[in-house]
Amino acid sequence: MTSKELLSVTSQVGMMLLENGAEIYRVEDSVVRIAEAYGYKQGERFEVFAIPPAIIITVEDENGTPLTTHRNTRTRVNNLDRVDRLNNLSRYICVEKPDFKTINNFISQIKKRKTYPFYAIVLSFAVVGATFALFFGGGWKESVAAGVIAAIISLIEQAVTKVRPSVFFNSLICSLFTAAAAVMCFYFGFTAEYDSVIIGAAMTLVPGITITNCMRDFIAGDFLAGVYTLIEALLTATGMAVGAAFAISTLTKLLGL
Amino acid sequence: MNALNDIILPAFYSFIASIAFGIQFNIRFRHIIAAAVGGVISQVIFSAAELGGSSEALCYFLAACAISVYSEFLAKRLHVPVNMYLVVAIIPLVPGKMIYQAMITLVNGDTQGFAEQCTATFAAAGAIAMGVFAVSSIVRVFRVVINKKGI
Numbered sequence: 001m002t003s004k005e006l007l008s009v010t011s012q013v014g015m016m017l018l019e020n021g022a023e024i025y026r027v028e029d030s031v032v033r034i035a036e037a038y039g040y041k042q043g044e045r046f047e048v049f050a051i052p053p054a055i056i057i058t059v060e061d062e063n064g065t066p067l068t069t070h071r072n073t074r075t076r077v078n079n080l081d082r083v084d085r086l087n088n089l090s091r092y093i094c095v096e097k098p099d100f101k102t103i104n105n106f107i108s109q110i111k112k113r114k115t116y117p118f119y120a121i122v123l124s125f126a127v128v129g130a131t132f133a134l135f136f137g138g139g140w141k142e143s144v145a146a147g148v149i150a151a152i153i154s155l156i157e158q159a160v161t162k163v164r165p166s167v168f169f170n171s172l173i174c175s176l177f178t179a180a181a182a183v184m185c186f187y188f189g190f191t192a193e194y195d196s197v198i199i200g201a202a203m204t205l206v207p208g209i210t211i212t213n214c215m216r217d218f219i220a221g222d223f224l225a226g227v228y229t230l231i232e233a234l235l236t237a238t239g240m241a242v243g244a245a246f247a248i249s250t251l252t253k254l255l256g257l
Numbered sequence: 258m259n260a261l262n263d264i265i266l267p268a269f270y271s272f273i274a275s276i277a278f279g280i281q282f283n284i285r286f287r288h289i290i291a292a293a294v295g296g297v298i299s300q301v302i303f304s305a306a307e308l309g310g311s312s313e314a315l316c317y318f319l320a321a322c323a324i325s326v327y328s329e330f331l332a333k334r335l336h337v338p339v340n341m342y343l344v345v346a347i348i349p350l351v352p353g354k355m356i357y358q359a360m361i362t363l364v365n366g367d368t369q370g371f372a373e374q375c376t377a378t379f380a381a382a383g384a385i386a387m388g389v390f391a392v393s394s395i396v397r398v399f400r401v402v403i404n405k406k407g408i
Contacts, residue, residue, distance in 0.1 A: 021282075026338060079283045080341045087338055115283050124277035131277070135270040136354050195361075199353045206351050208278065212344045215386050219393045241360045249364045 001038050003045075003061040005100040010034055011069045012107055014048065014055045017086050020079040023213045024050050025220035030090040031057065037094045052076075052228050078209050085110045125154035125204050133200030139192065145185045146200035149178055153204055167232055168239040171205050175243035178202050183251040198244060207236045264304040271300040271349035279345050288341055291331060295346030299324040303350065313377065314384040320350055321388025329396045343389070352381040 001009075010031045017027045027050045032042045040046040045060040058068045089106050092098075116124075129150025133143045153174050160170055182197040191197055210233045217226035251257075275296030279289030303320040311319070328342035359374035 021340070022338065023340060026340075078281065080338070080344070081283045081285055084285075084288075084337050084341060088336070091336070116280050120280055124280040127277035128274050128281075131270045131274040132353070135267060135274070135349070195357065199357045202357075203274075203348070203351070203353050204281075206348060206353070208344045208348050208351075209282065209340070211351075212340055212347060212389075215389050216340070216343075216393065219390055219397065237356065241356065244357075245360050245364050248361070 001100055003040070003059045003067060006035060006038055006040060007057060007059045007067055007069055009100065009103050009107075010048070010059075011055065011057050011071055013086055013090060014050060014057065015071050015073065016107070016110070017083060018050065018052065018055055019073050019076055020082040020086075021077070021209045021213070022083045022086075023216040023220070024052070024222040024225040025216065026083070026087070027055065030087065031055075034090050034093050035059070037097050051225050052232075079115065080209075081113065081115075082110060085113065122151050122154045126151040128204045129153075129201040131200075132203040133196045136196045136199045138196030138200060142191045142193070142196045142200070145182065145191050146197045149181045149185075149197065149201040150204045152181070153178060153201060166235070167207075168235045171236045171239035172243040174205050175202055175240040176247050177243075178205075179244040179247035180251060183248060183255070183257070187251075187255050187257065194248075198248075202240055202244065205236070205240055207233050210236065263308060264301060267304055267349075268297045268300045271296045274349060275345050278348050282341075282344060284341055284345070288335075288337065289345070291335075292342045292345035295324050295327050295331075295342050296349045298327055299346050300349050314380045317350060317352070317381045317384035318388045321347070321385040322392055324350075325389045325392035329392060339393075347385065347389075350385055352378055355381060 013034065014027050014031045017030060028048050031048045031050075032046070035042065035046040035048075040059060042048070047058045049056045052073070054070065054072045056068065056070045058066050060066050089103075089110065092106075093103060126147040130143045130147030133146035134140075138146065156174055156177055157170065160173055165173075178201045179194075179198050182191075182194040182201065185191045185197060186194040210229050214226055214229035214233055217223075217229060272293050275293035276289055279292050284292065299320040302323045303316050306316040306319050307313075324343065324346040328339050328346060331337075331342055332339040355374060355378040359371055359378055362370040362374055
């Protein structure tokens, strides 16, 4: 494997790990291990620097000329299956040391792996909303309302993600809708209260991967990435709170509840 | 106080919700079940600690410790990223009700109540983070020691 090929492989693997919700430690560790499998030791001929929005890799070729690649993440999705597969791939590369073509084959296979179909995602949102409404003390009516609202949230999220909003705006819109719909359900007498409906449906908006990655980044000592993800999580939470607060305060005043 | 309402039902709800979250994160099915069991463990530990009269922060801390141990152990055994279990198992612990109540007190104009609720929420969130921190840090130390010995 030449240094150019190594650069291509490591940047692809690192980039995919970043985009699919791996923590920084895993990204850097996988890339370093792959490089070391081909005799490029970190600190001597190989360096990697990753933060959530970007990854920079430098390899020194045979003549000592450095080659650098820098990639920005365009989209961030939650696809932990891909992270798992890439993890297995880097494990495999370390043991077998396959050639460039084989690795590229594996990478394109991982890219082609199926995700759950659209209706399953919508259904899972509904189930999360319904069960958490029960969990937070609602009855079956509240549960049904939260399930329906959560399913609609998943559609809204899909639509809103297309215009690439900030995390704050995204959660603001979703939670605004959640609270408004829940208060309306209460107003028309379908549910006995709106607290558990709002909490249950809003649980679908909780940025689980961001929170976990934030903690794991701090543990691993990647403070830059940790602060980045912490702010992302806090902004999401603030967006949720502001959206719900706005909807509740205006609607209860307007409807005289 | 009865066992059904305090322990079994919340655990059951968090099991179902964890499965649904696993689908959102596109985890394969057999891993989803394992992760959802983690969610159940966290909930059972939390309810048990609450019944035992622990303070709220301690309940969160213990539950976070439990799922952290579970995820680290299982991830090591099955050679998968720890995140896959931790992400799903931690979600039933998110103090949604506290955040909501903090927001509601602010909407009602009760600033003092808001400060109290906020403190409680941050204590809970901090306790969860501390639980994960404690276990993961210990695991990291062990991993370094084991790698050095070359076992």
